[in-house]
Amino acid sequence: xxxxxxxxxxxxCCACTLGSFAQVRTKIFKDGxxxxxxxxxxxxxxxxxxxxxxxFNSLLNKAPDDSYPLEYINKFAVPVAxxxxxxxxxxxxxxxxxxxxxxxxxxxDARNTSLRFGKFHLSEHAILSINSSFELTDSITxxxxxxxxxxxxxxxxxSHLDIILRFPAAEKxxxxxxxEKINFGFKKFGHEYFGDEGASATCxxxxxxxxxxxxxxxxxxxxxxxxxxSEACTGALIMNTANTNTPYLLTANHCLAAGNVEDWVFQFxxxxxxxxxxxxxxxxIQFNGCTLRANYAPTDFALLELDDTPSQCSGIFYSGWxxxxxxxxxxxxLHHPAGDLMKFSHxxxxxxxxxxxxTNNHWVTVFEDGxxxxxxxxxxxxxxxxxxxxxxxGDQNNMGNYCAQRRGEYGKFNLSWTGGGTNSTRLSNWLDxxxxxxxxxxxxxxxxxxxxxxxxxxxxxxxxxxxxxSTSLPVSSWVVYPVGYATISGSGSSVTVTRTxxxxxxxxxxxxxxxxxxxxxxxxxxxxxxxxTAYGTQGSCSGSSQTWYLYANTPSxxxxxxxxxxxxxxxxSIYISSPSSSSTYVTVTGGGVVKMTYxxxxxxxxxxxxxxxYSMCSSFSVSPNPARSSIQITLDEENKQSAAATAxxxxxxxxxxxxxxxxxxxxxxxxxxxKIISLDGxxxxxxxxxxxxxxxxxxxxxxxxxxxxxxxxSDGINSQSSKLMIQ
Numbered sequence: 196x197x198x199x200x201x202x203x204x205x206x207x208c209c210a211c212t213l214g215s216f217a218q219v220r221t222k223i224f225k226d227g228x229x230x231x232x233x234x235x236x237x238x239x240x241x242x243x244x245x246x247x248x249x250x251f252n253s254l255l256n257k258a259p260d261d262s263y264p265l266e267y268i269n270k271f272a273v274p275v276a277x278x279x280x281x282x283x284x285x286x287x288x289x290x291x292x293x294x295x296x297x298x299x300x301x302x303x304d305a306r307n308t309s310l311r312f313g314k315f316h317l318s319e320h321a322i323l324s325i326n327s328s329f330e331l332t333d334s335i336t337x338x339x340x341x342x343x344x345x346x347x348x349x350x351x352x353x354s355h356l357d358i359i360l361r362f363p364a365a366e367k368x369x370x371x372x373x374x375e376k377i378n379f380g381f382k383k384f385g386h387e388y389f390g391d392e393g394a395s396a397t398c399x400x401x402x403x404x405x406x407x408x409x410x411x412x413x414x415x416x417x418x419x420x421x422x423x424x425s426e427a428c429t430g431a432l433i434m435n436t437a438n439t440n441t442p443y444l445l446t447a448n449h450c451l452a453a454g455n456v457e458d459w460v461f462q463f464x465x466x467x468x469x470x471x472x473x474x475x476x477x478x479x480i481q482f483n484g485c486t487l488r489a490n491y492a493p494t495d496f497a498l499l500e501l502d503d504t505p506s507q508c509s510g511i512f513y514s515g516w517x518x519x520x521x522x523x524x525x526x527x528x529l530h531h532p533a534g535d536l537m538k539f540s541h542x543x544x545x546x547x548x549x550x551x552x553x554t555n556n557h558w559v560t561v562f563e564d565g566x567x568x569x570x571x572x573x574x575x576x577x578x579x580x581x582x583x584x585x586x587x588x589g590d591q592n593n594m595g596n597y598c599a600q601r602r603g604e605y606g607k608f609n610l611s612w613t614g615g616g617t618n619s620t621r622l623s624n625w626l627d628x629x630x631x632x633x634x635x636x637x638x639x640x641x642x643x644x645x646x647x648x649x650x651x652x653x654x655x656x657x658x659x660x661x662x663x664x665s666t667s668l669p670v671s672s673w674v675v676y677p678v679g680y681a682t683i684s685g686s687g688s689s690v691t692v693t694r695t696x697x698x699x700x701x702x703x704x705x706x707x708x709x710x711x712x713x714x715x716x717x718x719x720x721x722x723x724x725x726x727x728t729a730y731g732t733q734g735s736c737s738g739s740s741q742t743w744y745l746y747a748n749t750p751s752x753x754x755x756x757x758x759x760x761x762x763x764x765x766x767x768s769i770y771i772s773s774p775s776s777s778s779t780y781v782t783v784t785g786g787g788v789v790k791m792t793y794x795x796x797x798x799x800x801x802x803x804x805x806x807x808x809y810s811m812c813s814s815f816s817v818s819p820n821p822a823r824s825s826i827q828i829t830l831d832e833e834n835k836q837s838a839a840a841t842a843x844x845x846x847x848x849x850x851x852x853x854x855x856x857x858x859x860x861x862x863x864x865x866x867x868x869x870k871i872i873s874l875d876g877x878x879x880x881x882x883x884x885x886x887x888x889x890x891x892x893x894x895x896x897x898x899x900x901x902x903x904x905x906x907x908x909s910d911g912i913n914s915q916s917s918k919l920m921i922q
Contacts, residue, residue: 218506219339219481221332221349228331237297237357240286244301247379248275254381255304269569271382271534272309272350272425275302281360281372294367298358300377305354307380309424311458315339315346318369321362327351332481341484341502344371347458349481350384350421350534378424384534385419395532398598400539400565402529404470407539410529412638413581414466415512418482419531420446420573421460422453427534429574430461430499433583434513434636436627440644442482442501443625445514445586446573447606448490451497459485461501463511466537480509488625491614493553494606495588497573498625507642508710514575515637516583516626518612522546523578526560528603530567530574530587540565540601546584549604551591557604558585566601576605582635584608648706648716655721656694657797663689664704664716671713672705680722694722697799724795725752729803731781731789736812739784739831740768743808745791746778753777753793753803761805762788769808783808813917815863815908821920824897828866828908830890865889868909871899871919879904896921 222232230236251273257263267273285298302308310325317323323335330351339346362370383394393399400406402414413431420428430446444461465479484502505511528540541564548555558576567574567587576585585605593600614621627633652662664670666688673690675681680696692702703717727747734742747753758774758781767785781789786809795801814831866889871880879899884892899921907916 218334218503218509219332219483220334220478221330221481222478224329224331227329228326232331232333233326233357235288235295235297235359237299237359240297240299242299242301242355243279243284244303245275245277245377246303247305248273251304251379251381255306257381267381270425271384271427272305272307272378272380274425275377275379277374277377279374281358281374282367282370285358285360289364290361292364293361294364296360300356300358300374302354302356302377302379305379306382307350307352307384308354308356309350309378309380309421309460310348310356310358310374311376311378311424312346312348312372313344313375314371314373315341315344316369316371317360318362318366320366321360321370323361323372324357324359325351326357327353327355339483343457343484345458346483347421347424347460349460349462350378350380350424352385376424384427385531385536393533393535395535395538395570396566396568396597398566398601399532399535401467401470402537402539403467404539406541406564407529410527410539410581412512412640413514413575413577414529414537415464415510416514416638417529417531417537417575418444418461418463419465419534419537419570420450421462421534422450423455423458424460426450426453427531427570428453428572429530429570429587431514431529431575431583431586432501432505432511433498433575433626434515434639435625436631436633436636437629438639438644439646440504440507440641442504443488444485444499444501445575445583446497446499447586447588448492448495448497449588450573451487451490456487456499457484459483461485463505463509465531480505480511489614489619489621491611491620494556494585494611494614495552496586496606496608496611496614496622498622505641506709507645509641511641513639513641513644514577514583515581515635515639516608517578517580517635518609518622519634520607520609523558523584525579526558526584527577527579527581528560528562528565528567528571528574528587529577530571532566532568532597533570535570538565538571540567540603548607549591551588551604553610556607556610557588558607560603560605562601562603566597567603568597571603576603580635581638642710642712645708645714648714650702650704650716650718652692652718653720655723655725655796656692657723659691659693660720661689661691662702662718662720664706666706668709669707670704671707674703676701676703681720692720697723697801699726721795723799724797724801725749726801727753727793727795727803729789729791729806731806731808733811734780736810737782739810739812739814741783741810741812743781743783743806744778745781745789745806745808747791747793747803750777752796753801755794755800757792758789759791760787761790781808783810785810813915815915815917817906817917817919820918821922822896823922825893825895826906826919828869828892828894828906830863830866863908863910863913863915865910866892866908867911868914869894870907870909871896872905872907872916874903874905 285296288295317337324333416432428450430444433445461482463480482503485499488498490497524545526542540562542560546558549557549559574587575583578584590602618624653660680700682693684691731745764785770782773779788805790805791803904919906919
């Protein structure tokens with residue numbers, strides 16, 4: 196993380212694993228691994244001792260860091276090349292139909308040990324386990340196979356490892372396992388035992404301490420990176436706008452200088468269960484290998500894509516991010532200093548800017564709680580909304596006193612977004628693959644990133660159709676709602692639906708996910724052709740009549756159209772201009788219901804529904820209009836008829852009749868009251884007229900200012916209005 200860290204980038208692409216959901220778990224035992232957890236008793240098997248390289252002893256006990264030769268300042272281990280073939284050099288045992296190969300390895304005097312395998316290939320039923328005195332990795336299977344045949348271990352404490360390979364005897368020729376490198380730790384790395392204070396600076400704070408409350412989700416996205424078995428960095432899985440389980444991991448560009456990216460190891464959920472000491476942890480998750488997607492030296496970012504996709508049940512999260520250039524008012528960091536268990540740092544003050552390999556391209560934070568140091572490089576810096584705004588580059592001014600100067604410089608995420616302007620030098624095309632343009636995104640639980648499942652099959656069936664879900668997940672049940680319209684035959688991911696009635700149904704499938712939770716996927720099916728529905732819009736007036744336009748919403752799905760009057764209000768009239776077409780004009784006085792039938796694509800006559808039509812046109816006239824001093828008001832002759840509605844057909848519901856009564860203006864029977872109203876609702880003039888059958892009258896409007904008004908007439912019960920212009 197120090198200034199000395201930053202060297203030329205090695206553009207190395209990692210191998211792709213064959214198992215898309217591979218993951219390895221290591222269990223930790225405070226008092227040593229219980230004998231019942233070990234499948235083989237290796238106490239009577241001789242050791243294979245490997246001596247450290249000559250430089251090792253001169254490095255073993257040096258302190259402080261500055262006393263190391265330049266090339267070892269940022270390293271904690273030195274490698275030794277070996278060629279140990281498990282199938283020819285390990286002790287073999289025959290356990291019935293199972294072959295067991297046991298190698299007791301002694302990396303002499305190493306403080307910690309890690310291995311790199313070449314020619315790594317496990318058969319379908321093979322299990323590889325590796326253990327130190329209190330760390331047990333027993334879940335290494337064929338899912339870890341890769342095209343490069345390279346696989347690396349975590350860093351185990353101490354110098355002794357037991358390596359045990361088991362597989363059915365019939366699969367012997369399908370296995371190969373050769374140790375080609377052993378890394379001898381000359382520095383303390385992480386923790387050495389339960390309660391150990393750890394290798395990091397004493398002012399660091401465990402991520403389970405009260406200061407880190409509320410960061411439980413983000414810590415599940417952060418990983419310790421072991422690079423080439425000899426250097427440590429930190430990174431974080433980061434969310435993308437497509438909401439897919441794509442394991443992009445953000446870290447520092449300078450970490451790539453460690454080389455040999457193909458055997459990088461990523462350890463998640465690696466923290467202490469207690470605040471005071473490094474103790475109480477029981478298990479962490481390991482992933483191997485990655486692909487370099489993008490990197491940019493000026494902001495020191497590297498974006499990797501892990502070869503292994505985390506399982507939905509892993510408890511892992513993807514961190515959110517914020518690409519705004521706005522200055523966060525506070526900041527938070529999660530990291531693995533010196534390869535130690537995860538730590539937490541916090542700054543209550545607003546970030547400032549610094550220049551490092553560019554101009555104002557880094558955020559600067561000075562932590563009140565915790566610090567950062569080598570091993571923290573690449574770790575995420577979060578804003579107050581739990582979104583990544585940068586990754587740790589280092590501190591240009593700090594040469595080792597991390598608790599006295601708690602300062603960190605982070606490459607700005609917003610500048611990394613566009614980077615150098617190409618896909619290999621920017622974040623945008625990887626983290627926003629749908630080109631949404633969004634500026635921020637929140638942290639997400641991997642269990643919520645379920646790939647969308649859909650039911651495929653025909654949109655309608657005349658007799659039967661096949662429906663399926665493209666998934667390897669178990670489908671526990673299929674049902675059709677409502678019941679009585681179709682039957683289902685078959686099971687699993689594909690079934691046949693057979694029509695027994697006409698209508699629209701919902702086909703539902705219940706899918707069980709790896710973590711045990713279930714989801715219901717559904718789709719709509721038309722039984723006997725897609726349904727066609729009648730729609731209508733109001734048009735223009737002609738006296739008290741109004742024109743409507745009625746139409747079938749999807750005319751391509753029907754034929755043999757028939758529009759007819761199903762209900763007519765007394766005193767009303769309805770004229771249908773084109774009753775045999777998919778659309779028609781209808782002229783309405785009063786109100787009623789027009790329905791439509793058709794033949795669907797399966798030849799079945801269907802009901803397309805009805806439209807309640809009515810006239811909202813005025814049934815009185817005003818002349819002249821525009822007017823100057825007086826107006827004549829005349830009721831239309833047809834106002835003598837009642838607009839009370841009666842049913843024509845028993846098919847029309849009482850609700851439809853009431854709807855027409857509510858919507859059709861009830862006609863004024865005599866002129867009793869007249870109001871002139873301004874557009875703002877103020878009554879300018881009102882006049883009462885006498886007579887029971889007054890159909891025409893005069894009204895003086897002199898003195899009313901020129902303008903547009905509303906004239907309203909009423910018989911004391913019903914009222915209607917129209918527009919009046921006064922000059």
